[in-house]
Amino acid sequence: xxxxxxxxxxxxxxxxxxxxxxxxxxxxxxxxxxxxxxxxxxxxxxxxxxxxxxxxxxxxxxxxxxxxxxxxxxxxxxxxxxxxxxxxxxxxxxxxxxxxxxxxxxxxxxxxxxxxxxxxxxxxxxxxxxxxxxxxxxxxxxxxxxxxxxxxxxxxxxxxxxxxxxxxxxxxxxxxxxxxxxxxxxxxxxxxxxxxxxxxxxxxxxxxxxxxxxxxxxxxxxxxxxxxxxxxxxxxxxxxxxxxxxxxxxxxxxxxxxxxxxxxxxxxxxxxxxxxxxxxxxxxxxxxxxxxxxxxxxxxxxxxxxxxxxxxxxxxxxxxxxxxxxxxxxxxxxxxxxxxxxxxxxxxxxxxxxxxxxxxxxxxxxxxxxxxxxxxxxxxxxxxxxxxxxxxxxxxxxxxxx
Amino acid sequence: xxxxxxxxxxxxxxxxxxxxxxxxxxxxxxxxxxxxxxxxxxxxxxxxxxxxxxxxxxxxxxxxxxxxxxxxxxxxxxxxxxxxxxxxxxxxxxxxxxxxxxxxxxxxxxxxxxxxxxxxxxxxxxxxxxxxxxxxxxxxxxxxxxxxxxxxxxxxxxxxxxxxxxxxxxxxxxxxxxxxxxxxxxxxxxxxxxxxxxxxxxxxxxxxxxxxxxxxxxxxxxx
Numbered sequence: 001x002x003x004x005x006x007x008x009x010x011x012x013x014x015x016x017x018x019x020x021x022x023x024x025x026x027x028x029x030x031x032x033x034x035x036x037x038x039x040x041x042x043x044x045x046x047x048x049x050x051x052x053x054x055x056x057x058x059x060x061x062x063x064x065x066x067x068x069x070x071x072x073x074x075x076x077x078x079x080x081x082x083x084x085x086x087x088x089x090x091x092x093x094x095x096x097x098x099x100x101x102x103x104x105x106x107x108x109x110x111x112x113x114x115x116x117x118x119x120x121x122x123x124x125x126x127x128x129x130x131x132x133x134x135x136x137x138x139x140x141x142x143x144x145x146x147x148x149x150x151x152x153x154x155x156x157x158x159x160x161x162x163x164x165x166x167x168x169x170x171x172x173x174x175x176x177x178x179x180x181x182x183x184x185x186x187x188x189x190x191x192x193x194x195x196x197x198x199x200x201x202x203x204x205x206x207x208x209x210x211x212x213x214x215x216x217x218x219x220x221x222x223x224x225x226x227x228x229x230x231x232x233x234x235x236x237x238x239x240x241x242x243x244x245x246x247x248x249x250x251x252x253x254x255x256x257x258x259x260x261x262x263x264x265x266x267x268x269x270x271x272x273x274x275x276x277x278x279x280x281x282x283x284x285x286x287x288x289x290x291x292x293x294x295x296x297x298x299x300x301x302x303x304x305x306x307x308x309x310x311x312x313x314x315x316x317x318x319x320x321x322x323x324x325x326x327x328x329x330x331x332x333x334x335x336x337x338x339x340x341x342x343x344x345x346x347x348x349x350x351x352x353x354x355x356x357x358x359x360x361x362x363x364x365x366x367x368x369x370x371x372x373x374x375x376x377x378x379x380x381x382x383x384x385x386x387x388x389x390x391x392x393x394x395x396x397x398x399x400x401x402x
Numbered sequence: 403x404x405x406x407x408x409x410x411x412x413x414x415x416x417x418x419x420x421x422x423x424x425x426x427x428x429x430x431x432x433x434x435x436x437x438x439x440x441x442x443x444x445x446x447x448x449x450x451x452x453x454x455x456x457x458x459x460x461x462x463x464x465x466x467x468x469x470x471x472x473x474x475x476x477x478x479x480x481x482x483x484x485x486x487x488x489x490x491x492x493x494x495x496x497x498x499x500x501x502x503x504x505x506x507x508x509x510x511x512x513x514x515x516x517x518x519x520x521x522x523x524x525x526x527x528x529x530x531x532x533x534x535x536x537x538x539x540x541x542x543x544x545x546x547x548x549x550x551x552x553x554x555x556x557x558x559x560x561x562x563x564x565x566x567x568x569x570x571x572x573x574x575x576x577x578x579x580x581x582x583x584x585x586x587x588x589x590x591x592x593x594x595x596x597x598x599x600x601x602x603x604x605x606x607x608x609x610x611x612x613x614x615x616x617x618x619x620x621x622x623x624x625x
Contacts, residue, residue, distance in 0.1 A: 016458075018416070018540075018558030025538045026418055174529035177423040186421040186531070337526055341462055342474060350524050378608075382458050382559075395420040399534050 005056050006194045008387075014193045015387040023391055027061035029398040034064040036117035038127040040080070042069030047123045047145055050389075053192055057390050063397070066117065070109050070126055080105075080126045086155035087125065087148050094154050106130055119397050121170075128162045139400040142166040145189070147313045147334060149175045167400060172314050173335050185396060188338065190389035191319050191380070197292035198323055201300055209297035215253055215283050220363055223302035223321075225255040225295055228269040231311040232256070233331065235268070236352050238275050238282065240308070243356035248363040250281070253298060257286040299324045303369065304362050308355055309333045319384040322346070322376030327369050329358050339384065345376035405625065408587035411543040412579075414553055416561035417568065418536045419455055421448070426530040430519030431476065434468070434528055435507045443496040444532035450490045450499060451571040452533060458559045458607040465603040466490070467528075468503060475525040478518040481510050489603055491570055535572075537564065547588055547625075551618035559607040566610065567602050580614065593621045 012020045037055065039047045051067050058065035079098035086092040106129035115133060121141045122128055134140050142163050148156065148171075156178070163169060168183045177184045191198055201209075210217055222241055226232035234254050241252040254272060269286075276282040287294055299305060305321035305328050312334030319339055321328050328346035330336035340346040347358040362369050382388070424445060428434040438446070449467035457465075464470045464486035473482025484506055493499040511517060520527060540557055544550045554562075565579035575582070577598050585594035596617050600610050 016558055018556055018561070021540065021556075022416055022418070022538065022558045022560065025416075025540060026536070029536070029538075171423070174423050174427075174531065175526070177425050177529070179425055184423045184425065186423055332524060344462065383456070391418050392420060395418045395534070395536055398536055399420055 005053065006192075008057055008060050008390075010194055011385075011387050014381070015385055016381055019387050019391075023061060023387065023394065026391060026394045026398070027063065030118075030394055030401060031062035032064060033119070033397065033401060034066065034117040035119045035121065035393075035397055036066045036068065036115065037121045037123065038068045038070070038113070038115075038130060039123040040070050040126045042067065042071050050189070051123075053195075053386060054390060054393065057386070058393065061390070061394065063394070068113050070106075083125050083155050083159065084146065086152040087146050087159065089147070089150040089152065092152065092155070094152070094158075099158055102126075103129060107132070119400055122166075125159065128159060131162050131165045134165070139167045140165075141396065141400070142169045143187075144169060144171050144176065147173075147176060148178065149173075168396075170396065173338060175334075187389065187392045187396070188335075188384060189314050189316055190384050190386045191316055191323060192386045193323060195292065197296050198320060199296070201293070201297055206297045206300050209294055210301050213283075213285060213294060213298070215251070215285075215298070215301070217301060219281070220248070220250040220303040221298075221301055222250055222252045222304050222306060222359060223255070223298055224253075224306040224308065225298070225317050225320075226307065226309065227265065228256040228272055229265050230268060231309055231333075233308050233310050234272050235275070236310075237306050237308050237355070238272070239352045240306070240355035240359060241282070243353065244359045244363065245281070247360055250303070250363065251283065252281065253283045253285065253302070255285045255287055255295060255298060295320075296324075299326060302326055304329060304359055306355065306359075307331065307336055308349070309336065312336055315339070316384075318346075319380050322373075323380045323384075325370075325373035325377045327362055327372035328376065329355050329362075339379075341375070341379060344372070345379050346372055405546045405548060406588045406590070408545045408583070410583075410587055411545050412550060412583045412587070414540045414542040414544075414557050414561050415564055416538050416540050416558055417564045418538065418560065419452065420534045420536070422532050422534060424530040424532060427527040428530075429527050430517045431472065431478065431481065431507055431511060432517045434471075435504055435511070437528075437530055438468075438500060438504050438507070441530050442532060443500065445530050446496050446500045446503070447571060448532045449530075450488070450503075451567050452535075452563075454567060454602045454607055455560070455563045458563070471526075471528045472518075475520050475528070476518045477525070481507065481518070484510060489601070491601075491603075495574075535568070537568075547584070547590070547593075547618055547622060550584075551615055551622065554611060554615050554618070559611055562607045562611050562614070563602070566600070566607075590621060593617060 037051055041048050055065045055067045079102045082092045110130050110133035117138055119139050121143050123143045170185045170187050171177055224237050228234050276284045299321050305326045307315055307318050307330040309331040314335030318328050328340055330340045330348050332348045332350050340348050349355045426437050428437050453466050469482045469485035472478045542553045544553050569575045569579045581594040581598040584590050
């Protein structure tokens with residue numbers, strides 16, 4: 001069942017004081033102006049998930065907001081997938097002829113789209129090429145959601161020829177910024193506090209969900225929610241849990257899973273399951289993508305949440321956990337360092353031992369847990385809620401239309 | 403006795419900050435110093451004055467980004483402490499502040515045999531930024547201390563930043579807009595002096611908002 005889309009007013013009680021009024025005032029700068037978002041897909045993926053929430057809020061704020069996607073009868077060329085992978089630094093062969101497919105596809109889609117607006121925001125790889133069809137009026141923004149901190153040079157050089165034709169670029173982290181002749185703005189991703197994944201749950205609801213998942217609540221729960229790939233280090237989390245377990249009776253819950261087309265992930269998943277098979281306090285849960293309420297309940301039931309990645313994009317799971325007032329022990333990677341304030345909202349660690357030490361410390365000191373948890377919730381309230389992202393989008397429009 | 407009423411109302415404004423990346427990064431303290439000599443003054447401002455805007459609810463380890471980076475990412479606690487004590491409001495202008503930060507790092511490096519740097523994989527480089535700050539009228543206008551106090555409980559903390567930090571740091575005013583108005587319009591110099599002592603580089607903006615409300619309440623109780 002799809003979730004109801006909240007209105008701006010619904011955020012009054014969860015956003016920082018005065019935010020709703022501030023957003024309404026800010027929106028006066030761009031009232032009646034048209035913004036058009038263009039994404040690769042209108043149905044699946046993180047970008048579609050963000051725009052589904054953001055576009056109605058922009059409209060409510062008085063902006064004439066539109067959203068187009070490149071979904072069509074014909075599939076996007078394979079090169080888009082390859083570029084996406086290569087831009088994130090993974091090994092990917094990029095034969096020169098496939099770049100022509102990319103251009104041909106986007107040229108055809110551009111002809112069928114109405115690209116006139118005061119501000120046009122194209123998201124990620126495929127829609128970036130639409131800039132070649134930009135009309136003379138309007139400001140164009142390239143919104144990059146990918147971790148392009150270490151891109152394959154060949155892939156970036158290809159994409160860069162489009163990016164330099166925009167008026168501005170927007171990245172999710174400072175480390176993703178590139179050498180570009182256009183302004184590069186920073187807009188952090190955000191979580192929606194009213195979504196099923198983050199809204200308040202009654203204690204009875206949490207109890208029922210954990211019982212359903214077969215996770216008893218008789219001892220402290222350590223939790224990591226992340227797909228099983230080596231960069232999320234689930235085996236490292238198990239090693240840390242074992243070090244903790246020597247001194248504190250606790251459970252570890254790993255929520256994840258592996259894509260069937262990822263042989264490394266499938267192998268890792270088997271290793272994780274093997275490790276869990278000898279320990280009744282170690283729970284491995286493979287939940288479907290729509291199990292948002294279940295993840296919410298597990299995060300609320302946890303005492304400590306791990307995000308022990310060795311490589312990470314933004315890692316919004318950290319903000320989700322902090323929103324539920326949980327101290328987070330995170331790996332020193334990607335956006336985790338932007339979210340975790342060391343010794344204030346949690347700890348960033350560089351090793352299994354570091355993760356175990358901090359977990360032991362937190363389990364021994366409930367007051368420390370409470371202090372870090374409360375600070376984490378406040379930190380998210382100020383910096384990582386969708387209301388802040390809405391404000392950034394409005395400020396970006398106002399800045400470009402000055 | 404009736405409450406003093408200002409001839410000129412206080413208009414609360416607030417702001418929204420849009421951070422912008424300069425594409426410059428430093429991996430060690432020498433590179434930090436070299437970039438510091440070249441970056442726009444807006445970048446110096448971003449990493450010192452407006453740090454508190456990004457720590458509005460939860461103060462970080464140190465009140466400016468240079469100190470935090472040295473202490474946390476480079477693990478040079480000595481430089482972190484030396485930079486952490488800097489109070490941006492003590493400098494006449496941003497060039498003086500830049501000169502102080504540069505000479506402090508230079509003096510520190512002169513005492514070391516090697517240049518401290520982040521360990522690969524265990525520390526983040528320093529990313530130089532600046533920002534566009536959009537000033538926004540809230541529509542809230544007050545004439546009495548009670549109205550002022552009530553407005554403080556409802557406005558967002560960006561307004562506290564704008565009237566306290568931007569007023570002095572960017573607009574070059576001698577004291578915060580709050581202290582100036584309370585003194586000049588309400589003729590309450592003692593309250594103005596107390597408000598003037600609030601330091602956004604030692605407390606979060608939310609703490610300061612609460613403290614301002616408390617100070618106003620105390621003054622109202624005394625009246």
